[in-house]
Amino acid sequence: MPLHQPMEHIVIIGNGISGVTAARHIRKQSDKRITIISAETDHFFSRTALMYIYMGHMKYEHTKPYEDWFWKKNNIELKRAFVQQVKPEAGELILSGGETMAYDKLILAVGSKPNKFGWPGQDLDGVQGLYSFNDLQELELNAPNNKVCKRAVIVGGGLIGIELAEMLNSRGIPVTFLVRETSFWNGVLPSGESEMINRHIKKHHIDLHLGVNLKEILSDENGKARAVVIAETGEEIPCDLVGLTAGVTPNIDFLKDSGIELGRGIKVNRFLETNKPGIYAIGDCAEQHEAIGNRRPVEAVWYTGRMMGEVVAQTICGNRIQYNPGHWFNSAKFFDIEYQTYGWVHSDQRKPEYEDHFHWIHPDDTKCITIATHRDSGKFLGINTFGIRMRHDIFDKWLTEERSTDYVIQHLGAANFDPEFYRSFETEVLSAYNSQTVNV
Amino acid sequence: MDRIERSMSLTGEPPKALNTIQKIATLWGMTGLAILVLAALNTSFPNKGLWLVLSLVSIVGGIVLFAKGAYAGKPEGIKNHGVWFKSVSGRGFWAWVAGISLTGFYVILYFYAELLGLNPGGENRGVIALFDPLSLLLSGNPASQWFVYGTLYTIAIIAFGIKFIWKYRHNRYERIRTFSVMFFQTAFAFLIPEFMARLNESEAYNLPYYDLKSVWPLNYYLFDGYSLDGLLSSGNLGLYMLIFGVASIFIITPILTYKYGKRWYCSWVCGCGALAETAGDSFRQLSDKSMFAWKVERWVVHSVLVFAVVMTTALVSTYLGNDPGAHWLTRDIFLVGVGVFLTLPFAAIWYFKRDSLKKDAKLGAIAYLVIILALLGIHFGSGNDNIFLFEASNLRQWYGFLIGAVFSGVIGTGFYPIFGSRVWCRFGCPMAAIMGIQQRLFSRFRITTNGGQCISCGNCSTYCEMGIDVRAYAQKGENIVRASCVGCGICSAVCPRGVLKLENGPLDGRIDANQVLLGNDVDLMALVNKK
Numbered sequence: 001m002p003l004h005q006p007m008e009h010i011v012i013i014g015n016g017i018s019g020v021t022a023a024r025h026i027r028k029q030s031d032k033r034i035t036i037i038s039a040e041t042d043h044f045f046s047r048t049a050l051m052y053i054y055m056g057h058m059k060y061e062h063t064k065p066y067e068d069w070f071w072k073k074n075n076i077e078l079k080r081a082f083v084q085q086v087k088p089e090a091g092e093l094i095l096s097g098g099e100t101m102a103y104d105k106l107i108l109a110v111g112s113k114p115n116k117f118g119w120p121g122q123d124l125d126g127v128q129g130l131y132s133f134n135d136l137q138e139l140e141l142n143a144p145n146n147k148v149c150k151r152a153v154i155v156g157g158g159l160i161g162i163e164l165a166e167m168l169n170s171r172g173i174p175v176t177f178l179v180r181e182t183s184f185w186n187g188v189l190p191s192g193e194s195e196m197i198n199r200h201i202k203k204h205h206i207d208l209h210l211g212v213n214l215k216e217i218l219s220d221e222n223g224k225a226r227a228v229v230i231a232e233t234g235e236e237i238p239c240d241l242v243g244l245t246a247g248v249t250p251n252i253d254f255l256k257d258s259g260i261e262l263g264r265g266i267k268v269n270r271f272l273e274t275n276k277p278g279i280y281a282i283g284d285c286a287e288q289h290e291a292i293g294n295r296r297p298v299e300a301v302w303y304t305g306r307m308m309g310e311v312v313a314q315t316i317c318g319n320r321i322q323y324n325p326g327h328w329f330n331s332a333k334f335f336d337i338e339y340q341t342y343g344w345v346h347s348d349q350r351k352p353e354y355e356d357h358f359h360w361i362h363p364d365d366t367k368c369i370t371i372a373t374h375r376d377s378g379k380f381l382g383i384n385t386f387g388i389r390m391r392h393d394i395f396d397k398w399l400t401e402e403r404s405t406d407y408v409i410q411h412l413g414a415a416n417f418d419p420e421f422y423r424s425f426e427t428e429v430l431s432a433y434n435s436q437t438v439n440v
Numbered sequence: 441m442d443r444i445e446r447s448m449s450l451t452g453e454p455p456k457a458l459n460t461i462q463k464i465a466t467l468w469g470m471t472g473l474a475i476l477v478l479a480a481l482n483t484s485f486p487n488k489g490l491w492l493v494l495s496l497v498s499i500v501g502g503i504v505l506f507a508k509g510a511y512a513g514k515p516e517g518i519k520n521h522g523v524w525f526k527s528v529s530g531r532g533f534w535a536w537v538a539g540i541s542l543t544g545f546y547v548i549l550y551f552y553a554e555l556l557g558l559n560p561g562g563e564n565r566g567v568i569a570l571f572d573p574l575s576l577l578l579s580g581n582p583a584s585q586w587f588v589y590g591t592l593y594t595i596a597i598i599a600f601g602i603k604f605i606w607k608y609r610h611n612r613y614e615r616i617r618t619f620s621v622m623f624f625q626t627a628f629a630f631l632i633p634e635f636m637a638r639l640n641e642s643e644a645y646n647l648p649y650y651d652l653k654s655v656w657p658l659n660y661y662l663f664d665g666y667s668l669d670g671l672l673s674s675g676n677l678g679l680y681m682l683i684f685g686v687a688s689i690f691i692i693t694p695i696l697t698y699k700y701g702k703r704w705y706c707s708w709v710c711g712c713g714a715l716a717e718t719a720g721d722s723f724r725q726l727s728d729k730s731m732f733a734w735k736v737e738r739w740v741v742h743s744v745l746v747f748a749v750v751m752t753t754a755l756v757s758t759y760l761g762n763d764p765g766a767h768w769l770t771r772d773i774f775l776v777g778v779g780v781f782l783t784l785p786f787a788a789i790w791y792f793k794r795d796s797l798k799k800d801a802k803l804g805a806i807a808y809l810v811i812i813l814a815l816l817g818i819h820f821g822s823g824n825d826n827i828f829l830f831e832a833s834n835l836r837q838w839y840g841f842l843i844g845a846v847f848s849g850v851i852g853t854g855f856y857p858i859f860g861s862r863v864w865c866r867f868g869c870p871m872a873a874i875m876g877i878q879q880r881l882f883s884r885f886r887i888t889t890n891g892g893q894c895i896s897c898g899n900c901s902t903y904c905e906m907g908i909d910v911r912a913y914a915q916k917g918e919n920i921v922r923a924s925c926v927g928c929g930i931c932s933a934v935c936p937r938g939v940l941k942l943e944n945g946p947l948d949g950r951i952d953a954n955q956v957l958l959g960n961d962v963d964l965m966a967l968v969n970k971k
Contacts, residue, residue: 017896049897056455056522057934058902065896065911067730170455170521203515302895307960314967324961331893333936336517336610340893340938366516389938392891417890417941419932421612 009033010316011093011103013083017302018283019109020044021309022316027074029317034075035101037093039082041133043068048302050136051163055170060133086258088276105316108255108266108274108281109309112248112300115156121217126225127242130164139167142241146173149240153177153228155214156246157184159332162197164243165206166335176207176237178230180246183210190370191348192359193384197334199365204335217242248300250285263287265298270322272312280315282308292325294344301330327399328382329392337366342395343382345372355381358405360432362387362425369429373405380405388425389417409433455522461509469502480556480567489573496591500599507603516610518934520903528857529722535857543854550845553585579637586649593715594630598622600718607721613929613942617707621714628653629711645674650681653709655688657748658871660839665759689871694878700944701885702875703927712865715853716905717928720861724905724930727860733907737867737924739804744843745873746808750815751839753778754832757819779816782809793881843868862905866924876923884944885927886951887920889913892958893939900931900940914939917958921951 010026012019015038023034049063071078079101085094086106093101114129116122128138143149152168154161157179168175181187184201186194201208215231227238250265261267261275265287272280281287283305288297295304307325314321331340346355356375361368367387374381380403383395394415398408408415413426458466475485475495485491511519527534548555557566564572568583571591575583601622608614629651639645648661648670656662662685671678696704706713716724753775761771786809789797797805852864865872879885887910894917900910906924910931913920920940932940 046896046898048895049899052897052899055520056525057518057520058898059524062898062902065898065915172455303892303959306892306958310958310960311964314964319967321964321967324964326959326961329892329959331895331937336515338936338938389890389941392893396891417888417938419611419613419929419941420943421616423612 007031007033008104009035009102010105010107011101012036012107012109013093014038014109014111014283014285015040015044015078016047016109016111016283016305017044018111018305018309019107021306022107022109022282022313023076023309024074025310025313026316027076029313031075032316033077035077035079035103037079037081037083037095037101039080039096042078042080043071045133047131050130050133051167054136054139054167084254086255086260086279088259088279091278104278106279107312107316108260108279108285109283109305110251110254110285112284113251114160114244115247115249116244117246119155119214119216121219121225122244124217124219124225124242125223126240127217127244129244129248130160131248139241143168143171143173145171149173151176151237151239152241152243153237153239154243154245155228156244157181158245158247159185160248161243161245162201162334164245165201166204168241168243169204169206173241174205174207176209176239177201178209178212178214178228180213181210184208186347187349188347189384190345190351190357190359192361193368193370193386194347196361196365196368196386197337200335200337248284250287250298252285263297270324271315271320272308272323273315280312282312288323292323293328295325295328303329327396329396337387338389339384339386340390341382341384342390342392343372343380343399345370345382345384358409358433358436360425360429362428367425371405371408378404378406380408383408391415391417456525456527459509462506465502465505465509467502468505469499472496472498472500472502476567476570479570482557482566485570488570492570492574495570496595500595503599504602507606510603511606511609519607520934523722523725529725531726531858539855539857542856543850546845546850546854549585549589550849556585556588558585575634578631578634580641581637590630593711594625596719597625597711597714600721601714604718604721608933611929611933614933617929618717620708621710621717624653624709625711625714639674639677645677646670647674647678647681650685651711652681652684654711655693655705655871656685657689657745657752657874658710658712658869659685660748660752660844660870663752663756663759664836665755665762668756668759689874693875697875697878698883701883701925701927701942702872702879703885703925703942705875706865706872706926707928710871712848712852712869713926716856716861716865720856720905723856723861725860725902726858727862727866727905727907729901729904729907729909731909734909735800737907738800740867741869741873741876742804742808744847744868745870746811747839747843748870749782750812751832751835753812753816754830754835758832775816775819779813782812789877789881796881860905860907862907862926865926866906872924872926879925880921880923882947884947884950885921885925886943886945887913887925887931888941888943888945889917889919890937890939890941892917893937895937897936899934899936903930903934905930910940919951 010032012023012034015036019036023036026032026034043064044066045060045063046065049058052058053060053063081099082096083093084096087094091103093103095101112131114131121127126142128142129135130139143152151174153176154164155178157177161177165175165177183191183194184197198208198210213231215229217225218227218229218236220226225239225242227236228242229236252262252266255262255266259276260279265285266274266281267289268274268281268286269289272282272286274281284300286298286308291297304325308323311321311323327343329342331338333339346352354375356373358371358373359368369386369388370384372381373379380398383390409430412429413424416424418424472495475491479485524530528538529535557564557568559565563569564582568585568588571583571588574591575581575587601618605615605618633649633651636647636650640647648667651659661667671682693705707717757771757774760767760769760774764770786805847868848864852868855863894914896911896915898911900914904910905928906926908920908922908925910920927942929942932942
C-alpha cells in the first residue's frame with residue numbers, strides 16, 4: 001500500500017494575470033494544492049480594465065475574467081491577506097495579523113507600484129498613482145467630478161499617464177499633462193508616431209507640456225496637494241489631483257530581509273527561479289539576470305506576465321523549462337488610436353545604427369505605420385501600427401521566416417485585421433514605400 | 441453663483457450628465473410622445489394629419505438632436521463614457537420607468553387594443569384614429585393597432601439608427617449594417633405590405649399582410665389557414681410569395697448562413713434585430729453573461745423551436761385535412777415528409793458532427809426528436825382527426841399568446857432596459873435557433889482572435905448583446921464560434937487592442953487555429969495546448 005503523501009502546497013502571492021495564469025496551468029496538469037494570496041481584491045480582475053470602470057464603460061464585476069464559482073470548481077484556494085514576510089528557510093509566510101502559512105513551493109507574482117522619484121510633496125493627499133484597485137477607489141474620492149477636482153496634473157508621459165488623462169477627461173476634468181520627454185513616449189516610439197500622438201492628445205483638449213519636469217507639489221493647510229511647480233519655468237499650476245505615472249517599479253519592499261536576491265526586481269534565472277530553492281518570481285516583479293534579446297530585464301507587460309505564468313507552471317509540474325518568449329509584441333490605445341507592435345521598432349534615440357525606418361502617415365492624422373528594416377540585409381525587423389489593426393500570427397510568421405521588408409510591404413494586405421468593409425491603405429503604403437526607395 | 445455655473449455648463453461633468461442640447465432634444469421628443477398620449481386619451485385633434493406629422497417629426501427630431509448633442513464635434517471613437525452611471529442604461533430608476541412603460545404599452549397593444557381606440561366595427565378613436573390619414577394614404581384602409589405599432593417601430597429604427605450611425609461613424613461595418621436594417625424595415629416590413637394591400641382592391645387578390653423578409657418560423661403566421669387561403673387565392677403572385685416563403689427557410693437561409701453566418705439575417709435584415717441594434721443599443725450591456733444564463737438559453741430557445749415546428753406541422757396538416765383531394769399534397773404524405781425531413785439532418789449531424797456536440801446537446805436533440813416523432817406516430821396510430829393530442833388551432837392560439845405576444849413583445853422588447861436588447865433573439869426566436877445550429881456546425885463565419893493580443897479587459901463580453909462571454913475565448917487565443925452570435929460587430933469595435941474580427945473563412949481550423957500564438961515559443965505552447 002502506498003504511503004499517503006500530503007499533496008504539495010503551491011502558494012502564489014498575487015492574483016494578477018501572472019499568478020492566476022500560473023495557478024490555472026498548474027491545475028490543468030496536477031492535483032497539487034494551490035493557494036492564491038492577495039491583499040488587493042477577493043478575485044482576479046483585469047488590471048488593464050481599471051480605466052473603464054472609472055469611465056463608466058464597465059463595472060468592477062465585468063473586469064473579472066472568471067465567474068466567482070470558477071475558483072472553487074477548480075479547487076484553487078483564495079486567501080485575502082497581506083504577506084508581511086517570507087521565510088524561505090522555514091518555508092513559511094507571515095501574514096498581516098500574525099497568521100502564518102506554510103508552503104512547499106512559492107510563486108512571487110506581486111506586481112509593481114508607481115514610481116516616486118523623491119519629489120517634495122509626493123506623499124500629500126490628492127497625490128496618487130494608478131496601478132491597483134485601491135488606486136482606483138482613491139481616484140474616485142480625489143476626482144469624482146470637475147467640481148471636486150477642478151484641475152488635475154499628470155506627471156509622466158507613459159501608457160498609464162495617457163490612460164489617466166483619458167479617464168479624467170471623460171468626467172470633464174481639465175487635465176495638464178507634464179511629460180519629461182520632448183515628445184510623448186519618444187523613448188519608445190519613433191518621432192513620426194510620437195508627434196501624431198501629441199496632436200491627438202491636444203485634440204482631446206489635454207493641456208500637454210513637453211520637455212518639463214516636476215519640481216515640487218505644494219500643500220494646502222490641510223496637507224492636501226493644491227498646486228505643482230514646474231522645474232524649468234517655475235510656473236505654478238493649481239490643481240486638486242496629481243497623478244504620478246512616471247512608470248512602475250517592482251513591489252518588493254516586503255522581501256528585503258528574506259534573503260531572496262533582489263535588484264530592481266526579484267532576480268531570477270531563465271527558469272524563473274530565485275536564489276532560494278522552491279521560490280519563483282514571475283510577471284512585473286521578476287528581473288532577469290541578463291536581458292533576453294532586446295527585452296528589458298524587468299518586463300512589466302500583461303502578455304509577458306501571462307507567458308511567465310505558463311512557463312513556471314510547467315516547471316512546477318516537473319517539466320523544468322526556460323522562459324523563452326517568442327517574437328516581441330505589444331499593444332496599447334491612446335485615446336481613440338489603437339497601437340500594435342510586432343518585432344522591434346526602436347525610437348530615434350535608441351535605434352541601433354543598422355535600423356532603417358519607413359514611415360507612412362495618413363492625411364487624417366489618426367493612422368500611421370513605421371516599419372524597421374536592417375540596413376544591410378533588407379530584413380524586416382518590426383512594425384508599429386497606429387489606427388490600423390494587423391494580424392499577430394502573420395507577423396509572427398514573417399519574423400520567424402526572416403522576410404524582407406520588400407516582401408512585407410507587398411503582402412501587407414494579408415496582415416490587415418481591420419473590420420470588414422474598412423478602407424485599406426496598402427496601395428498608398430506601397431507607393432509611398434516605392435517612391436522612398438527610388439529617392440534613396 | 442455655483443448653481444448658475446452648473447446649469448450653464450455645456451460640457452457636463454460626470455459623464456452621465458445631459459448637456460443642454462440633449463435636454464432640449466429630450467423635451468422635444470417627449471412633446472411628440474405627449475401628442476400620442478393625449479390622442480390615446482381621446483383628445484380630439486382638429487387636423488389629424490398635421491398633428492400626426494408634428495408628433496412623428498418631434499420624436500425623430502428629438503432623437504436625432506439628442507445624438508447630435510452626444511456625438512457631434514467630438515472625435516470619432518468608442519462612446520461608452522458613463523454607460524453604467526446613467527440611470528437609464530445602468531438599470532437605475534429611469535430604466536425601471538422605461539421598462540414598465542414599455543411593458544404596459546405592449547400589454548395594451550396585444551390584449552387591450554380598444555384602449556388605443558381600435559374600433560373594428562366603426563370609426564377609429566384615440567391614437568389609432570390619429571394614424572388614419574397615414575394609413576389611408578398608404579394602403580387605403582383605416583389604421584389598426586398594428587399599423588400604429590408598425591409606424592412607431594419603423595420610426596424608432598430610423599431615428600435610433602441615425603443615432604447609432606453617428607455614434608459609430610468611424611466604423612464602416614456598423615454604418616453599412618445599420619443602413620441595411622433601416623432599409624429592410626422601412627421597405628419590406630412597412631411600405632411593401634401596405635402597397636400589397638392596395639392590390640387587394642382588385643378582386644383577383646386576397647393577399648394577407650406579408651413581410652417578405654420575415655422568415656418562418658419567426659413569421660409563424662405564414663402557415664395559418666387564413667394566410668394560406670389568401671396566398672393561394674391570389675393568383676400567381678400569391679403562389680410565388682408562398683414559394684418564396686418556403687424557399688426562404690429551406691434554401692436561401694441555409695446558403696446565406698453557410699456563407700456569412702446568421703448575421704446576414706439577425707443583424708442585417710431582421711426587424712427584431714433592427715430594433716435591438718438601434719433603439720436597443722443603449723441596453724446591449726445588460727445581457728446576462730453567466731454560464732447559467734447560457735444553459736437556460738440553450739434549453740429555452742430550442743424548446744421554442746420544437747414548439748414552433750409541432751405547431752406549424754399541426755396547422756398545415758389540419759389545413760390539408762380539411763379539404764382532402766384539393767391538393768396534390770395529402771395530409772399523410774405531408775406528415776411522413778416532415779418525419780423524414782427532420783430525421784435526415786438529425787442523422788447526418790449525429791454522424792458527421794458528433795465530435796462537436798456537447799453531452800447536453802446530444803441529450804436535448806434526442807429528446808426533441810423523440811417528442812416530434814412520437815407526436816407524428818400518435819397521429820398515425822390513432823387515425824383520428826384530433827392530431828397531436830391537441831387541437832391544432834389551440835396549439836396555434838397558445839403559441840401566438842405565449843411566444844408571439846408575451847415572449848417576443850412584452851418580455852422581449854418591454855424589458856430592454858432591464859435584461860438587454862436581445863432577450864427574445866437569444867432565448868426565444870426559433871429562427872435564430874435554426875440558424876444557430878447551422879452556424880455552430882456548418883458555416884464559414886467566425887470571430888477571429890488576434891493571436892495573443894487580448895488583455896482580458898472585458899469590453900467585448902460586456903457589450904455583447906447576446907450575452908456571449910467573448911473574452912473567455914479571446915484570452916485563450918481561441919476563435920469564437922457560437923450558435924447565438926448575431927454578428928453585430930460591437931465586440932470587435934469596442935476592443936481596445938484590435939483582437940477581434942468577424943470573418944468568413946474555410947471550415948478547417950475555424951475554432952481554435954491560433955492557440956499556439958499566445959506569445960511563448962512554439963515548444964512550450966505545444967505543451968500548454970496539450971489536452
